[in-house]
Amino acid sequence: MTLDVLVLGDLNPDLVLTGDVVPRFGQAEQLLTGADLLIGGSGAIAAHGLARLGVAVALVAEVGEDGFGRDMLARIAGAGVDVSRVRRSADRTTGLSVVLSDGAARSTLTYLGTIDADPPAWTRPDDIPPARWLHVSSVYLQPRLAAELPRLLGLARAAGLRISMDTNLDPAGRFAGLAELLPLLDLLLPNAGEALAMAASLGALTDDLAQAALGLAAHGPVVVVKNGADGALLARADGSVVVHGGRAIEPVDTTGAGDSFDAGYLAAVLAGHPEVTALAWADAAGRLATRALGGTAAQPTREELLAELTDHAARSGRA
Ligand SMILES: Nc1ncnc2c1ncn2[C@@H]1O[C@H](COP(=O)(O)OP(=O)(O)OP(=O)(O)O)[C@@H](O)[C@H]1O
Ligand SMILES: [Mg+2]
Numbered sequence: 001m002t003l004d005v006l007v008l009g010d011l012n013p014d015l016v017l018t019g020d021v022v023p024r025f026g027q028a029e030q031l032l033t034g035a036d037l038l039i040g041g042s043g044a045i046a047a048h049g050l051a052r053l054g055v056a057v058a059l060v061a062e063v064g065e066d067g068f069g070r071d072m073l074a075r076i077a078g079a080g081v082d083v084s085r086v087r088r089s090a091d092r093t094t095g096l097s098v099v100l101s102d103g104a105a106r107s108t109l110t111y112l113g114t115i116d117a118d119p120p121a122w123t124r125p126d127d128i129p130p131a132r133w134l135h136v137s138s139v140y141l142q143p144r145l146a147a148e149l150p151r152l153l154g155l156a157r158a159a160g161l162r163i164s165m166d167t168n169l170d171p172a173g174r175f176a177g178l179a180e181l182l183p184l185l186d187l188l189l190p191n192a193g194e195a196l197a198m199a200a201s202l203g204a205l206t207d208d209l210a211q212a213a214l215g216l217a218a219h220g221p222v223v224v225v226k227n228g229a230d231g232a233l234l235a236r237a238d239g240s241v242v243v244h245g246g247r248a249i250e251p252v253d254t255t256g257a258g259d260s261f262d263a264g265y266l267a268a269v270l271a272g273h274p275e276v277t278a279l280a281w282a283d284a285a286g287r288l289a290t291r292a293l294g295g296t297a298a299q300p301t302r303e304e305l306l307a308e309l310t311d312h313a314a315r316s317g318r319a
Contacts, residue, residue, distance in 0.1 A: 002130045003082065004056045004270050006161070008145070008152075009043015009137035010115045011061040011076065011086065012095035013068050014255070016293060021100035021107075038294035039075055040097050041115065042137040042168050045256040045295035049263030049285060051080035052299045055270060058082035058129060062089050062117035069094040069114070079296070085129065089114050099255075115141050119148040125159035133266060134161045137259065139181075140170035146177060153184040162186045165221075166262050169194060175201040182219035189262050190216075191226045209233060210241050224265060224279070226258050231283050234275055244279040247312060249287060256295015261286030264305065284308045 019033030039048060043061055050057040059081050063069030065088050072094070077083045095115035100107045115138075122128055134156045139146045156163055164187035167175070175198050182188065190198060195212045199205075204215035209225055213235035217223040223235045231246025251257070264285025268278035284305050292298035300308065 001056070002132065003058050004131065005047075005050055005133045005135055005266060006058055006060060006085075006129055006131040007043045007047040007050070007135045007137065008060045008120070009046065009135075010041035010095070010117070010141060011039075011044040011059060011063055011072050012041045012097060012113070012115055013072055014038045014040030014097045014099055014294065016099040016101060016255075018101045018103070021102050023100075036293055037071075039072060039296045040294075041072075041095075042166060042256075042259050043135075044072070044076055044081075045259035046135060046137055046166070046262050047081045048076055048079050048296045049256075049260040049289070049299045050267060051076075052296075052301055053263060053267040053285070053305065054302045055263075055267050056082075058085055058131070060085045060120055060129075062087045062092070062114040064089050064092055064094040064114050066094055068096060085120075087118065089118070110141075112141065116144055117142060119145045119152065122152055122155050125155050128156055128159040128161065131161055132270060134163045135262065135266060136163070136165045137262075138168050139165070140167055140172070140175075149177070150180050150184065153181065157184060164189060164262070164266065166190070166258065167194065167198075168258070170197075173197065178202065179219065182216065182221055185221035187265075188216060188221045188223045189226065189258070189265065190223070191258055192228065195223070195225045210235065210243075214239060214241065222275070224282070226261050226282075226286065228254070232261070232279055234279055242276060242279065244276070244283055246283055247287065247315075249290065251290035252298075253293045254290050255293075257286045257289050259295055260289035260299050263299070267302070280309055280312075281305060284312065 047059040095113035166189040199212035199215040217235040229248035234242040265282035268281035
């Protein structure tokens with residue numbers, strides 16, 4: 001069966017601790033108000049969001065032969081993601097993020113483990129599972145994958161897949177290798193901070209989001225920048241820009257909103273909709289995902305997303 005989307009990314013639990021979370025070392029024991037073990041990993045959250053929207057999606061990732069790995073696999077498989085290409089590593093443990101949240105600010109402690117996965121063993125275009133689209137996420141948490149990415153994306157292009165990438169933040173802040181990757185992409189999906197930092201890494205120093213997006217789009221891909229409660233904007237290599245105003249809500253938790261946004265955008269494009277419609281789907285998918293703790297719990301089904309768009313249109317009409 002031909003898949004709609006192949007997601008190449010990361011799958012790990014996020015252990016979200018809430019309350020009095022600032023550690024006091026020296027034999028102290030602090031009692032917390034909450035502990036939630038949630039599906040984490042940008043790739044896994046995007047794949048989960050696509051499955052919720054009824055898109056046929058498989059995740060290419062790695063977990064360890066341990067309880068965390070088994071739990072994560074069972075949960076995303078239960079949501080409809082094809083996990084047959086998730087590798088189970090015998091010699092690495094499943095990566096883990098511990099998220100300390102005091103209600104206002106958060107700090108994340110990450111053990112990479114299997115997040116820094118072995119790259120897929122693709123050597124010819126025929127090795128790539130038949131799919132319409134390849135979405136790549138979190139490359140700067142996956143240095144071994146990043147090193148192989150130009151070659152792997154070249155194979156995917158030769159196999160006829162369209163390609164999107166959401167790098168997320170580069171912890172080193174340099175976005176190394178970006179100039180080589182951009183021409184291989186159809187679509188780049190940074191958030192606002194990432195777009196400015198990426199443009200700066202390519203020599204385009206600006207604090208204007210549209211200028212930064214245009215600077216990136218000049219290297220080839222359509223660039224869609226996520227801008228939190230302000231919505232999103234799209235820039236093309238021909239110099240055109242489309243701005244999509246958001247509808248600010250009071251979020252419960254914005255973790256994974258960007259990956260849910262990506263899922264909404266791809267679902268619309270794969271359904272044959274034009275870019276402006278894809279922006280509206282993406283924004284609604286991102287907004288709805290902020291209604292619950294973690295990235296996946298409040299991701300919309302296609303029916304919920306279409307209802308949200310109808311509601312948004314009605315409110316705009318009344319305004
Ligand atoms: N407070 C909010 N109100 C309405 N929509 C929001 C809000 N926060 C986020 N969104 C929606 O989610 C999208 C993605 O948010 P954001 O810009 O935080 O992405 P991100 O930083 O990539 O997130 P991630 O944590 O997944 O990497 C926004 O473009 C918007 O559509
Ligand atoms: Mg993001």
